[in-house]
Amino acid sequence: MSVLELGRDCMLEVRGVTFGYDGEAVLQNVDLRIGQRDFLAIIGPNGGGKTTLLRVILGLERPWWGQVHWYHRPSRGRIGYVPQFSTFDRNFPLSLEDAVLMGRLGQRGPLRRYHREDRLAVARVLERLKLADHARSPIAELSGGQMQRALIGRALVAEPEILFLDEPTASVDAETRTVLSALLQELNTRIPVVVITHDATSIAAQVKQIACVNRRLWYHGSGELTNEQLEEAYGCPVELIAHGVPHRVLGEHSHSHHGH
Amino acid sequence: MDELRLLFRYEFIQNAVLAGLLASVLSGLVGTFVVVKRLVFIAGGISHAAFAGLGICFYLGLNPLIGAVAVAVVAAVVLAWLGEGGAGRSQDAYIGILWAAGMAVGIVFIHMTPGYAPDLMVYLFGDILTVTRNDVYLLASLVALVLLIMMLLYKEFVAVAFDETFSRVQGIPVRLLTMLLLVLVALSVIMLIQVVGIVLLIALFTLPPVVALMLALRSFTLVLLVAVLLAMLMTSGGLAGSYWLDIPSGPAIVLFGVVIAALVRIAVWLRSRLRSGVPGM
Numbered sequence: 001m002s003v004l005e006l007g008r009d010c011m012l013e014v015r016g017v018t019f020g021y022d023g024e025a026v027l028q029n030v031d032l033r034i035g036q037r038d039f040l041a042i043i044g045p046n047g048g049g050k051t052t053l054l055r056v057i058l059g060l061e062r063p064w065w066g067q068v069h070w071y072h073r074p075s076r077g078r079i080g081y082v083p084q085f086s087t088f089d090r091n092f093p094l095s096l097e098d099a100v101l102m103g104r105l106g107q108r109g110p111l112r113r114y115h116r117e118d119r120l121a122v123a124r125v126l127e128r129l130k131l132a133d134h135a136r137s138p139i140a141e142l143s144g145g146q147m148q149r150a151l152i153g154r155a156l157v158a159e160p161e162i163l164f165l166d167e168p169t170a171s172v173d174a175e176t177r178t179v180l181s182a183l184l185q186e187l188n189t190r191i192p193v194v195v196i197t198h199d200a201t202s203i204a205a206q207v208k209q210i211a212c213v214n215r216r217l218w219y220h221g222s223g224e225l226t227n228e229q230l231e232e233a234y235g236c237p238v239e240l241i242a243h244g245v246p247h248r249v250l251g252e253h254s255h256s257h258h259g260h
Numbered sequence: 261m262d263e264l265r266l267l268f269r270y271e272f273i274q275n276a277v278l279a280g281l282l283a284s285v286l287s288g289l290v291g292t293f294v295v296v297k298r299l300v301f302i303a304g305g306i307s308h309a310a311f312a313g314l315g316i317c318f319y320l321g322l323n324p325l326i327g328a329v330a331v332a333v334v335a336a337v338v339l340a341w342l343g344e345g346g347a348g349r350s351q352d353a354y355i356g357i358l359w360a361a362g363m364a365v366g367i368v369f370i371h372m373t374p375g376y377a378p379d380l381m382v383y384l385f386g387d388i389l390t391v392t393r394n395d396v397y398l399l400a401s402l403v404a405l406v407l408l409i410m411m412l413l414y415k416e417f418v419a420v421a422f423d424e425t426f427s428r429v430q431g432i433p434v435r436l437l438t439m440l441l442l443v444l445v446a447l448s449v450i451m452l453i454q455v456v457g458i459v460l461l462i463a464l465f466t467l468p469p470v471v472a473l474m475l476a477l478r479s480f481t482l483v484l485l486v487a488v489l490l491a492m493l494m495t496s497g498g499l500a501g502s503y504w505l506d507i508p509s510g511p512a513i514v515l516f517g518v519v520i521a522a523l524v525r526i527a528v529w530l531r532s533r534l535r536s537g538v539p540g541m
Contacts, residue, residue: 058428058429059428059429060425060428060429076430076431077430077431079429079430081425081426081429083423083425083426088423089296089422091473091477092296092421092422092480093296093473093476093477093478093479093480093482093483094418094422094478094479094480095478095479098479098480099422102415102418102419102422102423102426102427102430103430105415105416105419105427105430105432106430106431106432108415111412111413113415114415136478137478138477138478140477141477154426158430
Protein backbone atom coordinates (compact mmCIF):
# COMPACT_ATOMS: atom_id res chain seq x y z
CA MET A 1 0.00 0.00 0.00
CA SER A 2 1.15 3.51 -0.61
CA VAL A 3 2.62 5.23 2.40
CA LEU A 4 0.83 8.53 2.62
CA GLU A 5 1.29 10.47 5.76
CA LEU A 6 -2.08 11.64 6.87
CA GLY A 7 -2.66 15.32 6.34
CA ARG A 8 0.65 16.11 4.70
CA ASP A 9 0.68 14.53 1.31
CA CYS A 10 -2.98 13.73 1.37
CA MET A 11 -5.33 16.13 -0.37
CA LEU A 12 -8.59 14.45 0.46
CA GLU A 13 -9.87 11.34 2.11
CA VAL A 14 -13.07 9.41 1.58
CA ARG A 15 -13.91 7.73 4.87
CA GLY A 16 -16.32 4.82 5.06
CA VAL A 17 -18.74 6.29 2.55
CA THR A 18 -21.96 4.48 1.85
CA PHE A 19 -24.32 6.06 -0.64
CA GLY A 20 -26.94 5.07 -3.18
CA TYR A 21 -30.20 5.94 -4.82
CA ASP A 22 -33.76 4.94 -3.90
CA GLY A 23 -32.63 3.06 -0.79
CA GLU A 24 -30.21 0.90 -2.77
CA ALA A 25 -26.53 1.30 -1.93
CA VAL A 26 -24.32 1.97 -4.94
CA LEU A 27 -21.24 2.51 -2.82
CA GLN A 28 -20.62 0.48 0.32
CA ASN A 29 -18.15 1.51 2.99
CA VAL A 30 -15.71 3.08 0.54
CA ASP A 31 -12.34 4.39 1.73
CA LEU A 32 -9.98 6.28 -0.52
CA ARG A 33 -7.15 8.74 -0.15
CA ILE A 34 -5.97 11.05 -2.86
CA GLY A 35 -2.46 12.44 -2.49
CA GLN A 36 -1.07 15.74 -3.73
CA ARG A 37 0.71 14.23 -6.74
CA ASP A 38 -1.48 11.22 -7.35
CA PHE A 39 -2.54 10.17 -10.81
CA LEU A 40 -5.41 7.95 -9.88
CA ALA A 41 -7.43 5.87 -12.30
CA ILE A 42 -10.81 4.82 -10.99
CA ILE A 43 -11.86 1.80 -12.98
CA GLY A 44 -14.69 -0.65 -12.70
CA PRO A 45 -17.67 -2.10 -14.55
CA ASN A 46 -20.53 0.08 -15.78
CA GLY A 47 -23.01 0.75 -13.01
CA GLY A 48 -20.33 -0.11 -10.46
CA GLY A 49 -20.47 3.33 -8.88
CA LYS A 50 -17.49 5.15 -10.44
CA THR A 51 -19.43 8.28 -11.36
CA THR A 52 -21.41 8.14 -8.12
CA LEU A 53 -18.16 8.10 -6.15
CA LEU A 54 -17.03 11.16 -8.10
CA ARG A 55 -20.31 12.95 -7.34
CA VAL A 56 -19.85 12.23 -3.64
CA ILE A 57 -16.28 13.55 -3.70
CA LEU A 58 -17.40 16.69 -5.53
CA GLY A 59 -20.05 17.32 -2.89
CA LEU A 60 -22.92 16.85 -5.34
CA GLU A 61 -24.29 14.01 -3.21
CA ARG A 62 -24.38 13.76 0.56
CA PRO A 63 -23.28 10.30 1.71
CA TRP A 64 -25.64 8.24 3.87
CA TRP A 65 -22.75 7.27 6.07
CA GLY A 66 -19.15 8.33 6.21
CA GLN A 67 -17.67 11.56 4.93
CA VAL A 68 -15.34 13.19 2.48
CA HIS A 69 -12.62 15.08 4.26
CA TRP A 70 -10.44 17.63 2.44
CA TYR A 71 -7.05 18.22 4.01
CA HIS A 72 -6.47 21.01 1.52
CA ARG A 73 -9.76 22.29 0.26
CA PRO A 74 -9.36 24.12 -3.06
CA SER A 75 -10.63 27.68 -2.99
CA ARG A 76 -13.91 28.54 -4.67
CA GLY A 77 -14.06 27.53 -8.32
CA ARG A 78 -10.70 25.74 -8.20
CA ILE A 79 -11.94 22.17 -8.50
CA GLY A 80 -11.42 21.06 -12.09
CA TYR A 81 -14.25 18.86 -13.30
CA VAL A 82 -14.62 17.34 -16.77
CA PRO A 83 -17.99 15.58 -17.12
CA GLN A 84 -18.85 12.94 -19.69
CA PHE A 85 -19.51 14.86 -22.86
CA SER A 86 -22.19 12.50 -24.08
CA THR A 87 -24.56 13.90 -21.46
CA PHE A 88 -24.62 17.36 -23.07
CA ASP A 89 -27.18 19.29 -25.02
CA ARG A 90 -24.93 19.97 -27.98
CA ASN A 91 -27.50 22.30 -29.53
CA PHE A 92 -27.17 24.84 -26.76
CA PRO A 93 -26.43 28.19 -28.42
CA LEU A 94 -22.87 28.86 -27.30
CA SER A 95 -19.57 29.43 -29.01
CA LEU A 96 -16.66 27.23 -27.97
CA GLU A 97 -15.01 30.29 -26.45
CA ASP A 98 -18.03 31.19 -24.32
CA ALA A 99 -18.44 27.60 -23.14
CA VAL A 100 -14.82 27.49 -21.98
CA LEU A 101 -15.19 30.91 -20.35
CA MET A 102 -17.65 29.35 -17.89
CA GLY A 103 -14.65 27.78 -16.19
CA ARG A 104 -13.94 31.22 -14.71
CA LEU A 105 -17.39 31.43 -13.17
CA GLY A 106 -16.45 30.39 -9.66
CA GLN A 107 -13.58 32.82 -9.36
CA ARG A 108 -15.43 35.79 -10.78
CA GLY A 109 -18.32 35.41 -8.36
CA PRO A 110 -21.88 36.57 -8.85
CA LEU A 111 -22.83 40.10 -9.96
CA ARG A 112 -19.46 40.48 -11.72
CA ARG A 113 -18.80 40.42 -15.41
CA TYR A 114 -16.02 38.42 -17.01
CA HIS A 115 -12.77 40.39 -17.29
CA ARG A 116 -10.20 40.72 -20.03
CA GLU A 117 -7.89 38.42 -18.11
CA ASP A 118 -10.59 35.74 -18.18
CA ARG A 119 -10.72 35.95 -21.97
CA LEU A 120 -6.93 35.86 -22.19
CA ALA A 121 -6.87 32.74 -20.01
CA VAL A 122 -9.40 31.15 -22.36
CA ALA A 123 -7.31 32.05 -25.42
CA ARG A 124 -4.22 30.47 -23.85
CA VAL A 125 -6.06 27.27 -22.98
CA LEU A 126 -7.61 27.00 -26.46
CA GLU A 127 -4.14 27.38 -27.96
CA ARG A 128 -2.81 24.64 -25.70
CA LEU A 129 -5.66 22.33 -26.68
CA LYS A 130 -5.30 23.08 -30.41
CA LEU A 131 -8.76 24.60 -30.49
CA ALA A 132 -7.85 28.23 -31.24
CA ASP A 133 -9.11 27.96 -34.83
CA HIS A 134 -12.57 27.00 -33.61
CA ALA A 135 -12.92 29.62 -30.87
CA ARG A 136 -15.96 31.26 -32.49
CA SER A 137 -17.59 28.05 -33.70
CA PRO A 138 -20.88 27.04 -32.14
CA ILE A 139 -20.41 23.98 -29.96
CA ALA A 140 -23.03 22.25 -32.11
CA GLU A 141 -20.49 22.15 -34.95
CA LEU A 142 -17.63 20.58 -32.96
CA SER A 143 -16.57 16.97 -33.35
CA GLY A 144 -16.70 14.67 -30.36
CA GLY A 145 -12.99 15.03 -29.76
CA GLN A 146 -13.12 18.82 -30.03
CA MET A 147 -16.03 18.95 -27.62
CA GLN A 148 -14.15 16.74 -25.17
CA ARG A 149 -11.15 19.07 -25.37
CA ALA A 150 -13.44 22.07 -24.89
CA LEU A 151 -14.75 20.55 -21.65
CA ILE A 152 -11.19 19.92 -20.50
CA GLY A 153 -10.37 23.52 -21.44
CA ARG A 154 -13.28 24.74 -19.34
CA ALA A 155 -11.85 22.86 -16.36
CA LEU A 156 -8.35 24.19 -17.00
CA VAL A 157 -9.18 27.90 -17.23
CA ALA A 158 -10.27 27.63 -13.62
CA GLU A 159 -6.58 26.97 -12.81
CA PRO A 160 -7.68 23.97 -10.76
CA GLU A 161 -5.95 22.62 -7.68
CA ILE A 162 -7.21 19.12 -8.43
CA LEU A 163 -8.60 17.71 -11.67
CA PHE A 164 -11.34 15.11 -12.06
CA LEU A 165 -12.15 13.65 -15.49
CA ASP A 166 -15.11 11.37 -16.14
CA GLU A 167 -14.43 9.09 -19.13
CA PRO A 168 -12.24 11.62 -20.97
CA THR A 169 -11.15 9.18 -23.66
CA ALA A 170 -14.51 7.68 -24.55
CA SER A 171 -14.90 7.85 -28.33
CA VAL A 172 -12.33 10.55 -29.08
CA ASP A 173 -9.93 10.92 -31.98
CA ALA A 174 -6.18 10.29 -32.00
CA GLU A 175 -5.30 14.00 -31.88
CA THR A 176 -7.34 14.46 -28.73
CA ARG A 177 -5.72 11.41 -27.11
CA THR A 178 -2.24 12.72 -27.83
CA VAL A 179 -2.97 16.24 -26.62
CA LEU A 180 -4.74 14.92 -23.56
CA SER A 181 -2.04 12.50 -22.59
CA ALA A 182 0.75 15.13 -22.68
CA LEU A 183 -1.44 17.66 -20.94
CA LEU A 184 -2.41 15.42 -18.05
CA GLN A 185 1.18 14.37 -17.50
CA GLU A 186 2.27 17.99 -17.30
CA LEU A 187 -0.60 18.95 -14.99
CA ASN A 188 0.22 16.07 -12.71
CA THR A 189 3.58 17.59 -11.89
CA ARG A 190 1.60 20.24 -10.00
CA ILE A 191 -1.83 18.85 -9.08
CA PRO A 192 -3.48 15.51 -8.47
CA VAL A 193 -5.36 14.04 -11.43
CA VAL A 194 -8.25 11.61 -11.03
CA VAL A 195 -9.54 9.83 -14.12
CA ILE A 196 -12.64 7.71 -14.24
CA THR A 197 -12.42 5.30 -17.11
CA HIS A 198 -13.58 1.97 -18.36
CA ASP A 199 -10.69 2.01 -20.85
CA ALA A 200 -7.50 2.36 -18.87
CA THR A 201 -5.22 1.74 -21.85
CA SER A 202 -5.54 5.26 -23.19
CA ILE A 203 -4.01 6.82 -20.10
CA ALA A 204 -2.14 3.86 -18.69
CA ALA A 205 1.31 5.37 -19.17
CA GLN A 206 0.63 8.11 -16.61
CA VAL A 207 -1.41 6.21 -14.06
CA LYS A 208 0.27 5.86 -10.70
CA GLN A 209 -2.58 4.52 -8.63
CA ILE A 210 -5.58 2.40 -9.46
CA ALA A 211 -8.83 2.10 -7.60
CA CYS A 212 -11.37 -0.43 -8.72
CA VAL A 213 -14.96 0.36 -7.82
CA ASN A 214 -17.82 -2.06 -7.88
CA ARG A 215 -19.99 -1.11 -4.94
CA ARG A 216 -16.92 -1.61 -2.78
CA LEU A 217 -13.52 -0.14 -3.57
CA TRP A 218 -10.21 -1.93 -4.06
CA TYR A 219 -7.20 0.31 -4.01
CA HIS A 220 -3.68 -0.26 -5.12
CA GLY A 221 -1.04 2.40 -4.80
CA SER A 222 1.41 0.92 -7.26
CA GLY A 223 -1.10 0.26 -9.97
CA GLU A 224 -1.15 -3.44 -9.29
CA LEU A 225 -4.11 -5.40 -8.22
CA THR A 226 -4.13 -9.04 -7.42
CA ASN A 227 -6.17 -11.39 -9.52
CA GLU A 228 -8.44 -12.10 -6.60
CA GLN A 229 -9.17 -8.42 -6.06
CA LEU A 230 -9.84 -7.84 -9.71
CA GLU A 231 -12.06 -10.83 -10.09
CA GLU A 232 -13.99 -9.88 -7.03
CA ALA A 233 -14.53 -6.38 -8.36
CA TYR A 234 -14.83 -6.92 -12.02
CA GLY A 235 -15.53 -9.81 -14.20
CA CYS A 236 -14.52 -7.82 -17.29
CA PRO A 237 -11.36 -7.39 -19.38
CA VAL A 238 -8.90 -6.12 -16.84
CA GLU A 239 -5.86 -7.18 -18.87
CA LEU A 240 -6.32 -3.95 -20.82
CA ILE A 241 -4.62 -2.07 -18.02
CA ALA A 242 -1.37 -3.90 -18.55
CA HIS A 243 -1.01 -2.86 -22.19
CA GLY A 244 1.49 -0.08 -22.55
CA VAL A 245 2.65 -0.42 -18.99
CA PRO A 246 5.28 -3.12 -19.38
CA HIS A 247 7.09 -2.13 -16.23
CA ARG A 248 3.98 -2.53 -14.21
CA VAL A 249 2.57 -5.78 -15.37
CA LEU A 250 -0.68 -6.84 -13.93
CA GLY A 251 -1.29 -10.48 -13.50
CA GLU A 252 -2.77 -12.08 -16.57
CA HIS A 253 -6.50 -11.93 -16.36
CA SER A 254 -7.75 -15.41 -15.90
CA HIS A 255 -10.47 -16.12 -18.38
CA SER A 256 -11.95 -18.76 -16.18
CA HIS A 257 -14.07 -16.52 -14.02
CA HIS A 258 -17.70 -17.37 -13.95
CA GLY A 259 -20.60 -15.01 -14.23
CA HIS A 260 -21.37 -12.94 -11.20
CA MET B 261 -51.12 55.24 -43.12
CA ASP B 262 -53.62 57.90 -42.10
CA GLU B 263 -55.87 55.23 -40.71
CA LEU B 264 -52.99 53.92 -38.61
CA ARG B 265 -52.22 57.39 -37.25
CA LEU B 266 -55.87 57.81 -36.40
CA LEU B 267 -55.91 54.47 -34.62
CA PHE B 268 -52.94 55.40 -32.45
CA ARG B 269 -54.87 58.38 -31.11
CA TYR B 270 -56.99 55.96 -29.13
CA GLU B 271 -55.54 55.28 -25.72
CA PHE B 272 -56.65 51.64 -25.74
CA ILE B 273 -54.68 51.07 -28.92
CA GLN B 274 -51.61 52.74 -27.41
CA ASN B 275 -52.01 50.60 -24.29
CA ALA B 276 -52.39 47.45 -26.35
CA VAL B 277 -49.25 48.11 -28.37
CA LEU B 278 -47.22 49.06 -25.28
CA ALA B 279 -48.43 45.99 -23.39
CA GLY B 280 -47.55 43.84 -26.39
CA LEU B 281 -44.02 45.24 -26.62
CA LEU B 282 -43.41 44.93 -22.87
CA ALA B 283 -44.71 41.36 -22.83
CA SER B 284 -42.44 40.61 -25.79
CA VAL B 285 -39.35 41.51 -23.80
CA LEU B 286 -40.27 38.91 -21.20
CA SER B 287 -41.43 36.39 -23.71
CA GLY B 288 -38.05 36.53 -25.44
CA LEU B 289 -35.85 36.69 -22.34
CA VAL B 290 -37.58 34.38 -19.91
CA GLY B 291 -39.04 32.20 -22.66
CA THR B 292 -35.59 31.35 -24.00
CA PHE B 293 -34.54 30.02 -20.59
CA VAL B 294 -37.85 28.15 -20.34
CA VAL B 295 -37.17 26.47 -23.68
CA VAL B 296 -33.50 25.56 -23.21
CA LYS B 297 -34.08 24.38 -19.62
CA ARG B 298 -37.16 22.41 -20.73
CA LEU B 299 -39.47 24.17 -18.29
CA VAL B 300 -42.37 24.57 -20.73
CA PHE B 301 -44.67 22.24 -18.80
CA ILE B 302 -43.76 23.97 -15.52
CA ALA B 303 -44.56 27.36 -17.08
CA GLY B 304 -47.93 25.96 -18.15
CA GLY B 305 -48.56 24.67 -14.63
CA ILE B 306 -47.71 28.02 -13.06
CA SER B 307 -49.95 29.98 -15.42
CA HIS B 308 -52.94 27.73 -14.84
CA ALA B 309 -52.34 27.67 -11.09
CA ALA B 310 -52.39 31.47 -11.20
CA PHE B 311 -56.02 31.29 -12.24
CA ALA B 312 -56.85 30.29 -8.65
CA GLY B 313 -55.47 33.58 -7.32
CA LEU B 314 -57.25 35.42 -10.06
CA GLY B 315 -60.60 33.87 -9.16
CA ILE B 316 -60.20 34.46 -5.43
CA CYS B 317 -59.37 38.15 -5.90
CA PHE B 318 -62.22 38.47 -8.36
CA TYR B 319 -64.55 37.09 -5.68
CA LEU B 320 -63.13 39.42 -3.03
CA GLY B 321 -63.44 42.40 -5.35
CA LEU B 322 -59.67 43.02 -5.46
CA ASN B 323 -57.50 43.48 -8.54
CA PRO B 324 -57.34 39.93 -9.95
CA LEU B 325 -53.77 40.40 -11.14
CA ILE B 326 -52.53 40.76 -7.55
CA GLY B 327 -53.96 37.37 -6.68
CA ALA B 328 -52.52 35.90 -9.85
CA VAL B 329 -49.04 37.23 -9.02
CA ALA B 330 -49.18 35.85 -5.46
CA VAL B 331 -50.35 32.38 -6.46
CA ALA B 332 -47.99 32.16 -9.43
CA VAL B 333 -44.97 32.99 -7.29
CA VAL B 334 -45.98 30.49 -4.60
CA ALA B 335 -46.56 27.84 -7.27
CA ALA B 336 -43.12 28.55 -8.74
CA VAL B 337 -41.41 28.14 -5.36
CA VAL B 338 -43.33 24.92 -4.62
CA LEU B 339 -42.45 23.48 -8.04
CA ALA B 340 -38.80 24.42 -7.64
CA TRP B 341 -38.79 22.65 -4.29
CA LEU B 342 -40.51 19.57 -5.73
CA GLY B 343 -37.94 19.57 -8.52
CA GLU B 344 -35.14 19.31 -5.96
CA GLY B 345 -36.13 15.80 -5.05
CA GLY B 346 -38.76 16.78 -2.50
CA ALA B 347 -41.24 14.66 -4.44
CA GLY B 348 -38.97 12.04 -5.91
CA ARG B 349 -39.43 11.58 -9.62
CA SER B 350 -43.04 12.63 -9.88
CA GLN B 351 -42.62 16.38 -10.35
CA ASP B 352 -44.30 15.95 -13.70
CA ALA B 353 -47.45 14.56 -12.11
CA TYR B 354 -47.51 17.25 -9.44
CA ILE B 355 -47.39 19.92 -12.13
CA GLY B 356 -50.45 18.31 -13.69
CA ILE B 357 -52.28 18.38 -10.36
CA LEU B 358 -51.35 22.02 -9.74
CA TRP B 359 -52.47 22.86 -13.28
CA ALA B 360 -55.98 21.42 -12.89
CA ALA B 361 -56.46 22.36 -9.24
CA GLY B 362 -55.59 25.98 -9.97
CA MET B 363 -58.15 26.15 -12.76
CA ALA B 364 -60.79 24.43 -10.61
CA VAL B 365 -60.34 26.83 -7.68
CA GLY B 366 -60.45 29.81 -10.02
CA ILE B 367 -63.62 28.67 -11.76
CA VAL B 368 -65.38 27.91 -8.44
CA PHE B 369 -64.64 31.38 -7.05
CA ILE B 370 -65.71 33.13 -10.23
CA HIS B 371 -68.88 31.03 -10.20
CA MET B 372 -69.59 32.12 -6.58
CA THR B 373 -69.09 35.78 -7.45
CA PRO B 374 -72.52 37.40 -7.54
CA GLY B 375 -73.64 38.75 -10.87
CA TYR B 376 -72.35 38.21 -14.37
CA ALA B 377 -68.65 37.40 -14.81
CA PRO B 378 -67.79 38.75 -18.24
CA ASP B 379 -64.04 38.85 -17.67
CA LEU B 380 -63.52 35.08 -17.52
CA MET B 381 -62.94 34.73 -21.25
CA VAL B 382 -60.54 37.65 -21.20
CA TYR B 383 -58.27 35.91 -18.72
CA LEU B 384 -58.46 32.57 -20.46
CA PHE B 385 -57.88 33.77 -24.01
CA GLY B 386 -56.62 37.30 -23.51
CA ASP B 387 -57.85 40.57 -24.88
CA ILE B 388 -55.03 43.00 -25.22
CA LEU B 389 -57.49 45.79 -26.06
CA THR B 390 -58.81 45.77 -22.48
CA VAL B 391 -55.39 46.64 -21.01
CA THR B 392 -55.55 49.92 -19.05
CA ARG B 393 -52.85 52.55 -18.65
CA ASN B 394 -52.35 51.40 -15.04
CA ASP B 395 -51.82 47.85 -16.28
CA VAL B 396 -49.16 49.19 -18.63
CA TYR B 397 -47.37 50.87 -15.72
CA LEU B 398 -47.54 47.66 -13.70
CA LEU B 399 -46.18 45.71 -16.67
CA ALA B 400 -43.38 48.22 -17.19
CA SER B 401 -42.22 47.97 -13.58
CA LEU B 402 -42.32 44.17 -13.67
CA VAL B 403 -40.30 44.21 -16.91
CA ALA B 404 -37.76 46.53 -15.29
CA LEU B 405 -37.46 44.20 -12.30
CA VAL B 406 -36.98 41.10 -14.47
CA LEU B 407 -34.44 42.90 -16.66
CA LEU B 408 -32.46 44.04 -13.63
CA ILE B 409 -32.28 40.54 -12.11
CA MET B 410 -31.35 39.03 -15.48
CA MET B 411 -28.57 41.54 -16.04
CA LEU B 412 -27.07 41.10 -12.58
CA LEU B 413 -27.05 37.30 -12.71
CA TYR B 414 -26.77 36.81 -16.47
CA LYS B 415 -23.61 34.70 -16.63
CA GLU B 416 -24.83 32.50 -13.78
CA PHE B 417 -28.22 31.94 -15.42
CA VAL B 418 -26.58 30.94 -18.70
CA ALA B 419 -24.09 28.65 -16.98
CA VAL B 420 -26.81 26.91 -14.97
CA ALA B 421 -28.92 26.51 -18.11
CA PHE B 422 -25.97 24.98 -19.98
CA ASP B 423 -24.52 22.74 -17.29
CA GLU B 424 -26.04 22.54 -13.83
CA THR B 425 -23.56 20.04 -12.43
CA PHE B 426 -20.51 22.00 -13.51
CA SER B 427 -22.02 25.18 -12.08
CA ARG B 428 -22.55 23.45 -8.73
CA VAL B 429 -18.94 22.27 -8.67
CA GLN B 430 -17.94 25.88 -9.38
CA GLY B 431 -19.78 26.92 -6.24
CA ILE B 432 -22.77 28.57 -7.94
CA PRO B 433 -26.00 28.40 -5.86
CA VAL B 434 -27.84 26.42 -8.53
CA ARG B 435 -30.97 25.68 -6.50
CA LEU B 436 -31.45 29.30 -5.57
CA LEU B 437 -30.99 30.42 -9.17
CA THR B 438 -33.41 27.80 -10.45
CA MET B 439 -36.00 28.96 -7.96
CA LEU B 440 -35.37 32.59 -8.94
CA LEU B 441 -35.77 31.70 -12.60
CA LEU B 442 -39.13 30.07 -11.85
CA VAL B 443 -40.22 33.18 -9.94
CA LEU B 444 -39.30 35.25 -13.01
CA VAL B 445 -41.34 32.80 -15.08
CA ALA B 446 -44.26 33.36 -12.70
CA LEU B 447 -44.03 37.15 -12.96
CA SER B 448 -43.78 36.95 -16.73
CA VAL B 449 -46.77 34.64 -16.88
CA ILE B 450 -48.92 37.33 -15.27
CA MET B 451 -47.97 39.82 -17.94
CA LEU B 452 -48.56 37.41 -20.74
CA ILE B 453 -52.00 36.59 -19.30
CA GLN B 454 -52.93 40.17 -20.17
CA VAL B 455 -51.81 39.80 -23.73
CA VAL B 456 -52.83 36.33 -24.87
CA GLY B 457 -54.54 34.78 -21.86
CA ILE B 458 -53.76 31.75 -19.71
CA VAL B 459 -54.54 29.13 -22.32
CA LEU B 460 -52.46 30.66 -25.11
CA LEU B 461 -49.57 32.26 -23.26
CA ILE B 462 -47.39 29.19 -23.58
CA ALA B 463 -47.13 30.16 -27.26
CA LEU B 464 -45.36 33.40 -26.37
CA PHE B 465 -42.94 31.44 -24.16
CA THR B 466 -42.10 28.92 -26.84
CA LEU B 467 -42.53 30.31 -30.38
CA PRO B 468 -40.06 33.25 -30.28
CA PRO B 469 -37.25 31.28 -28.55
CA VAL B 470 -37.72 28.23 -30.76
CA VAL B 471 -37.51 30.36 -33.92
CA ALA B 472 -34.54 32.30 -32.49
CA LEU B 473 -32.75 29.01 -31.79
CA MET B 474 -33.25 28.02 -35.43
CA LEU B 475 -31.55 31.24 -36.54
CA ALA B 476 -28.68 31.67 -34.10
CA LEU B 477 -26.42 29.09 -32.50
CA ARG B 478 -23.27 31.05 -31.84
CA SER B 479 -24.23 33.19 -28.92
CA PHE B 480 -26.83 32.92 -26.20
CA THR B 481 -27.13 36.70 -25.98
CA LEU B 482 -27.90 36.85 -29.68
CA VAL B 483 -30.62 34.22 -29.25
CA LEU B 484 -32.18 36.34 -26.50
CA LEU B 485 -32.16 39.46 -28.68
CA VAL B 486 -33.59 37.68 -31.70
CA ALA B 487 -36.27 36.08 -29.53
CA VAL B 488 -37.32 39.47 -28.12
CA LEU B 489 -37.52 40.97 -31.62
CA LEU B 490 -39.51 38.00 -32.91
CA ALA B 491 -41.92 38.30 -29.98
CA MET B 492 -42.40 41.98 -30.80
CA LEU B 493 -43.09 41.09 -34.41
CA MET B 494 -45.53 38.43 -33.26
CA THR B 495 -47.51 40.64 -30.90
CA SER B 496 -47.66 43.72 -33.13
CA GLY B 497 -48.29 41.69 -36.28
CA GLY B 498 -50.93 39.62 -34.52
CA LEU B 499 -52.56 42.77 -33.20
CA ALA B 500 -52.68 44.27 -36.69
CA GLY B 501 -54.06 41.01 -38.06
CA SER B 502 -56.76 40.93 -35.40
CA TYR B 503 -57.79 44.46 -36.45
CA TRP B 504 -57.83 43.89 -40.20
CA LEU B 505 -59.40 40.44 -40.09
CA ASP B 506 -61.67 41.21 -37.13
CA ILE B 507 -60.61 38.18 -35.07
CA PRO B 508 -59.75 38.01 -31.32
CA SER B 509 -56.26 39.37 -30.55
CA GLY B 510 -54.92 36.42 -28.50
CA PRO B 511 -55.45 33.75 -31.17
CA ALA B 512 -54.32 36.20 -33.88
CA ILE B 513 -50.96 36.70 -32.10
CA VAL B 514 -50.47 32.97 -31.57
CA LEU B 515 -51.39 32.02 -35.14
CA PHE B 516 -49.20 34.75 -36.62
CA GLY B 517 -46.33 33.31 -34.55
CA VAL B 518 -47.03 29.80 -35.81
CA VAL B 519 -46.90 31.08 -39.41
CA ILE B 520 -43.55 32.81 -38.74
CA ALA B 521 -42.15 29.63 -37.16
CA ALA B 522 -43.26 27.51 -40.10
CA LEU B 523 -41.79 29.92 -42.67
CA VAL B 524 -38.45 30.13 -40.84
CA ARG B 525 -38.29 26.36 -40.46
CA ILE B 526 -38.86 25.94 -44.21
CA ALA B 527 -36.26 28.62 -45.02
CA VAL B 528 -33.66 26.97 -42.77
CA TRP B 529 -34.38 23.61 -44.36
CA LEU B 530 -34.09 25.03 -47.88
CA ARG B 531 -30.81 26.73 -47.04
CA SER B 532 -29.28 23.55 -45.68
CA ARG B 533 -30.45 21.69 -48.82
CA LEU B 534 -28.86 24.30 -51.08
CA ARG B 535 -25.65 24.36 -49.06
CA SER B 536 -25.18 20.63 -49.14
CA GLY B 537 -25.34 20.98 -52.94
CA VAL B 538 -27.56 18.14 -54.02
CA PRO B 539 -25.85 16.55 -57.07
CA GLY B 540 -27.62 17.08 -60.36
CA MET B 541 -29.28 20.28 -59.23
